[in-house]
Amino acid sequence: MILSHFKFFQRKKFKLLVLLVFVQLTCNAQEKDRDTNVWIAIFKNNPDFVKKSIATQNLAKYYNYYYQPKRGIYWAKKGLPIVKKTEVDSILWRHYDYLASLYDADLDYNQSIHCMLLSLELKKKAKRWKLVAGTYNDLGVVYGEKSDFVTQANYYYKTKKIYDQIGNVEDITSINMNIAGTYYKQGFYQKSLDGYKKEIPTLKKHKFWFNLYIGYSYIANCYGKLKQQDSAFHYALLNTKLSIQMKDDISSFESWGRVAYFCSEFDHFQDYSKAIDSVIFYSKKISYEEIDWSDYYNSLGTYEVKITHNYSKALENYQKSLAISKNRSNKTTELETLLLISKCYENSGDYKRAQETMREAYSLKESILTNESRSKIAEMQTRYETGKKEAQIKILNKENKLKQQTTYFLFGGLALLAFIIISLIRNNKLKQKNNKKLSNLNDALDEANQSKVKLFSILSHDLRSPVSGLYTYLQLLKMAPTKMNPEFRLLKEEQLANNIENLLNTMEDLLIWSKSQMDSFTPEKKTLSLTELLQCVLKIYKPSITQKEITLILPEDDFSFYSDENILQTVFRNILSNAIKHTPEHGNIRISWESEDQKSRILFFNSGIPIQDLESTKIFDWNQINSQNSGYGLKISHMLAEKVNIHIFANPVSEGTLFTVEIRNLTSKT
Numbered sequence: 001m002i003l004s005h006f007k008f009f010q011r012k013k014f015k016l017l018v019l020l021v022f023v024q025l026t027c028n029a030q031e032k033d034r035d036t037n038v039w040i041a042i043f044k045n046n047p048d049f050v051k052k053s054i055a056t057q058n059l060a061k062y063y064n065y066y067y068q069p070k071r072g073i074y075w076a077k078k079g080l081p082i083v084k085k086t087e088v089d090s091i092l093w094r095h096y097d098y099l100a101s102l103y104d105a106d107l108d109y110n111q112s113i114h115c116m117l118l119s120l121e122l123k124k125k126a127k128r129w130k131l132v133a134g135t136y137n138d139l140g141v142v143y144g145e146k147s148d149f150v151t152q153a154n155y156y157y158k159t160k161k162i163y164d165q166i167g168n169v170e171d172i173t174s175i176n177m178n179i180a181g182t183y184y185k186q187g188f189y190q191k192s193l194d195g196y197k198k199e200i201p202t203l204k205k206h207k208f209w210f211n212l213y214i215g216y217s218y219i220a221n222c223y224g225k226l227k228q229q230d231s232a233f234h235y236a237l238l239n240t241k242l243s244i245q246m247k248d249d250i251s252s253f254e255s256w257g258r259v260a261y262f263c264s265e266f267d268h269f270q271d272y273s274k275a276i277d278s279v280i281f282y283s284k285k286i287s288y289e290e291i292d293w294s295d296y297y298n299s300l301g302t303y304e305v306k307i308t309h310n311y312s313k314a315l316e317n318y319q320k321s322l323a324i325s326k327n328r329s330n331k332t333t334e335l336e337t338l339l340l341i342s343k344c345y346e347n348s349g350d351y352k353r354a355q356e357t358m359r360e361a362y363s364l365k366e367s368i369l370t371n372e373s374r375s376k377i378a379e380m381q382t383r384y385e386t387g388k389k390e391a392q393i394k395i396l397n398k399e400n401k402l403k404q405q406t407t408y409f410l411f412g413g414l415a416l417l418a419f420i421i422i423s424l425i426r427n428n429k430l431k432q433k434n435n436k437k438l439s440n441l442n443d444a445l446d447e448a449n450q451s452k453v454k455l456f457s458i459l460s461h462d463l464r465s466p467v468s469g470l471y472t473y474l475q476l477l478k479m480a481p482t483k484m485n486p487e488f489r490l491l492k493e494e495q496l497a498n499n500i501e502n503l504l505n506t507m508e509d510l511l512i513w514s515k516s517q518m519d520s521f522t523p524e525k526k527t528l529s530l531t532e533l534l535q536c537v538l539k540i541y542k543p544s545i546t547q548k549e550i551t552l553i554l555p556e557d558d559f560s561f562y563s564d565e566n567i568l569q570t571v572f573r574n575i576l577s578n579a580i581k582h583t584p585e586h587g588n589i590r591i592s593w594e595s596e597d598q599k600s601r602i603l604f605f606n607s608g609i610p611i612q613d614l615e616s617t618k619i620f621d622w623n624q625i626n627s628q629n630s631g632y633g634l635k636i637s638h639m640l641a642e643k644v645n646i647h648i649f650a651n652p653v654s655e656g657t658l659f660t661v662e663i664r665n666l667t668s669k670t
Contacts, residue, residue, distance in 0.1 A: 036062060043079070053083040053091055060098040069106035076102060093122040093131075100138070107328055109146050113139060133162035137175060144185070147331040153182045169206055173199045177214060184218060185332060193222035213242050213251055220258060229266040236262055253282035257299050264302045276303045294333045297321035298340060311348040318344060335364050393441065400434050403427045470496055523564040523644045530593060530602065531558040533565070537572045544580050551588040559593060561600060561663050567640045571648065574633035575659045579606035582657065604659040610652035619650060 039062075042055040056079025063072030076099045083095045096119035103112035116139050123131045140155035156179045163171045180195025196215045203212040220235035236258045243251035260275035262268065279299055301317035304310045318341045325333040338361035345354035406427070534554065538545075545552055579589050587607040594601050611619075620638040638648050647662040 043075075049082055049086045050088070050091070053079060053086055053095070055079070056082065057091075057095055057098055060095075060102060064098065064102050064105060067105070069102045072102040073099065073106060089122045089126055093119040096122075097135075104142055104145075109142050109329065112142050116142070129162050130166060133159045133167065133171070136162070137178065140178060140182075144182070146329060149182055149185050153179065156182060169202065170208055170211070173202050173208065173211060177211060177218075181218060184222060189222045189225040193219060193226070196222070209242065209246055213239060213246065213255075216242060217254070217258065220262075224262055224265060229262065229268075232262050232266075233259070233268070249282050249285045253279060253286060253296075256282065257295055260299045260303070264299075264306050267306075269307065272303065272307060276300070294321040294324040294328075294330065294337065297324070298333075298337055301340060301344070305344055305347060309347075311344055314344050315341065331364060335361055338364065393438065397438065400431055403431060470500065523567065525562055525564055525644070527560050527562055528565055528568060529558055529560055530555065533568055533572060534591065537569060537576060540573065541576055541580055545589075548580065548583065548585045548587070550580065550583055550586075553588065553590040553592075555592050557593075559595070559600065563646065563663060564644050567644055567646075571637040571641055571646070571661060574637040575604050575648075575661070578634060579604055579657075579659070582606060582608050582611075584608050598664055600663050602661040602663070604661070605653070605656055607656040610655070611650055611657040613652065620648070 059075035100115035143152040184192035223232035239255040256278035263272040304314035342357035
């Protein structure tokens with residue numbers, strides 16, 4: 001239950017236009033009524049669509065500013081058809097922005113997002129990228145309110161990508177802080193702390209006091225989560241001083257609430273009463289609609305638990321906080337409140353309710369913080385950094401061209417000749433250095449593209465050939481069914497059956513491989529039996545083994561291990577297929593296993609000509625693909641095996657070749 005800055009502040013930029021428009025509004029009630037009556041009269045009586053539109057937008061902004069979202073929504077929806085008739089995109093996207101802000105204030109987040117997306121399309125169409133970035137940022141804020149932190153981070157990184165190019169200092173620091181806030185909500189407290197502390201010098205230099213206040217708030221919260229109480233109190237007290245300097249009652253209310261939380265968290269009771277009294281004092285100076293009061297009631301409840309031991313009164317405050325957080329769909333605060341309620345029940349001796357509440361809290365926690373969402377956010381950061389490097393490469397290209405052009409203007413007298421020569425040498429060295437970097441990057445890209453082209457060209461051949469053979473046979477059977485003798489027909493059908501079987505195996509390998517290339521791929525691990533896996537795979541190859549009269553020796557004992565069944569079947573199938581292919585008639589294939597420490601090895605030996613040392617490394621290399629020799633089956637198997645921490649090796653041994661499949665974390669023997 002850390003009192004972080006309120007969403008009212010997070011949407012500061014989103015509502016900035018609203019605040020500027022209403023600077024001239026008076027607090028006098030009669031003047032307010034007069035203004036709204038004028039706008040209503042314009043809407044009802046003026047035939048000009050543009051003036052009608054502006055009147056409804058003024059009404060929407062007015063009610064949004066004075067925390068009456070439902071009345072604002074009424075007028076904004078009433079004016080939307082008229083705004084569309086103006087056919088002016090800038091008026092229409094502003095109208096969608098007002099509607100989005102009103103729906104957000106009314107806690108209807110889905111409608112708010114819908115209006116923002118409509119506004120976003122119009123801004124993209126007009127190429128107003130600064131406005132596009134602002135809408136991306138606001139979408140991130142609303143998704144954060146819905147506790148969808150993955151989508152929130154996605155929109156924040158889109159905002160950052162634009163601000164890195166055209167944003168000012170305040171824009172860039174604000175979005176960096178928003179991203180750091182996302183890390184905080186995901187539980188990456190050290191990473192969040194580093195992000196906020198990095199922005200503090202810039203905020204101080206440019207006197208961005210409000211953002212500095214937000215930065216101090218989160219830094220204090222991070223230190224609190226990391227159990228570093230001295231640093232947490234230091235930044236919390238800095239916040240109280242800054243809020244007084246800003247003369248902002250909401251900031252003072254929140255900063256003293258944070259101090260109160262730390263007093264309760266770290267048993268710092270000597271200042272607890274003072275902090276709670278300050279929170280109550282400032283709570284009387286702000287209106288109910290301005291902030292989320294759930295943290296306030298949590299502070300009061302914790303005070304009753306720690307100081308007065310009045311558990312019934314504490315529960316009363318906690319229940320108020322819980323109702324507010326549920327109403328606002330604030331799952332983070334709801335989780336913190338449930339944990340406090342569980343602890344309160346435990347302190348009062350009601351262990352049954354404490355346990356029930358704790359189960360509810362754990363269920364909610366699993367819906368908020370998942371490993372998948374955390375990894376996706378980390379992946380977004382990686383993609384952003386990759387995009388940034390690509391942009392830097394483009395800049396290097398432009399710089400090279402610019403340096404080439406500047407050499408044409410370096411002409412002068414003999415007095416400047418030495419200077420010209422030095423400049424040309426320096427530029428040439430820089431050019432070579434940059435060209436070398438670009439050449440290395442291009443070579444790597446060309447190599448990857450060539451491997452991919454080669455793979456798909458071979459696949460097109462290997463997939464087409466069996467189907468083409470089957471088609472030819474069926475056409476021949478259709479045109480002249482009586483001309484084929486039974487021996488030829490039996491031989492042809494046996495060949496086609498083998499080809500189709502190989503085609504099915506190839507397609508299965510490709511399906512598993514393509515699935516593994518997806519961002520959302522997760523191996524489906526379970527306990528597997530070596531004997532059962534081998535029996536399943538050997539069913540496919542028994543005809544080939546019998547035909548070549550190969551002696552097959554299987555392990556006498558079975559053992560179990562933990563891995564992905566589909567991937568292991570693909571690996572075993574391709575290794576056995578390769579072994580059968582390279583084993584001479586009347587040869588032998590021996591499968592065995594061995595284990596030591598936390599590793600186990602499955603050994604596939606086939607008699608015949610031993611594989612060469614150079615060839616043993618090439619068979620897993622994507623640049624060495626050919627359908628006549630090693631093919632792509634072993635390469636796909638090698639890549640899939642790495643997905644589940646399995647390693648495959650090929651080595652020449654006496655009288656044959658040995659493939660080793662090394663598996664970690666053996667679970668049990670049988």
